[in-house]
Amino acid sequence: MTETVVPKLHDWHIEAREYARHESRRGKRHAYQQLVPARTALIVVDMVPFFTEEGDYQRGIVPNISLLADTLRGLGGTVAWVLPGSTEPTAVTLEFLGPEVAKLFNESGGSGSLAGRVWQEFEIHDDDLLVEKTAASAFFPGRCDLHPMIEQRGIDTVLITGTVANVCCESSARDASTLGYRVVMVADANAARRDQDLNATLHTVYRTFGDVRPTAEVLELLAG
Template identity: 35%
Template structure:
């Protein structure tokens, strides 16, 4: 797993007890971001090797929250014709021409790359949400906000990949939509320690309560 890499002044703030005192499980959802074959499998177009190491922690959080009466949500990064048409800035400038075709094929619904990683524990009551942008809360990206509000959710636990892209984007928007957000240091992963550490520092400074898996399990257990 990544070294946490949080800036010293932010780390000191976390040591003082975090942002939130606790959580109410039935009002909490564990949002598992994009742990799909296209990001997880060896040799895949967007392989994030470190993401394979966080799966046990992701499963532990999901199991604990389910048992306490909370919700678990899996998002799947999804490319379709509408996404390509309405998001040309990404597909034409950031995706890269050489990788574009492979990327689209990998994350088209129904493809092997689009499927959730088989080592994830997914229960029948969990939600699976398709999203067409990095952030799940961007208008038009998904119906995540509506589905969470239907369940009375006001607190989110964020895990998944990539820390500094989809996980970061979802966490920031969630806080600005007035969700309490926990971002888990050892249940998120990206391509380098530097990118992961910068993400944790930025989120801890103004957006999220940044904790490790053991800490969030403790909050769930004592709720």
């Protein structure tokens, strides 16, 4: 019997000492005090049935991602859907994961059109970007075309959302920062397996690679 999935959100937080650390350095809690919608892209990582169908936290973030997508589109921004791509596993991958798990992850993105692979509750628009990645990060050179696609649109800020927060989302945030993007990880629009996993990622991103904000605050920044 299949267990019913009850969507829920993580109990996320940033420790007070981390807020204080940045406040003492730059005089403010959050690095980015405004977002220019036309130069902002919502990056939605791996929200496909493989991860979302039986994931309570993954299902829980769907409404927040949809709200962010609708709002950003309406203000002239970009929405980019990033899906797992398929590639022949390397010898290292096979050694590390084992052949069965390597095969499972290699097929996690599904088949058919890219738009048809995204979780069914999302609405894909004609001007949205759809792209595959063949590495954990959506910004790793040579493993995903996202960077040149959004660079052509004049994007300088990325809102990182999706799953798994402490794997592909964190990897994407790190590499986006290295490429010079202003990175905002949306705390309640990222999902992991446990609260501890998400909070470890939020700590790392906030400390070194970007800002961390909840959906409501991101919407306020987009509204100006």
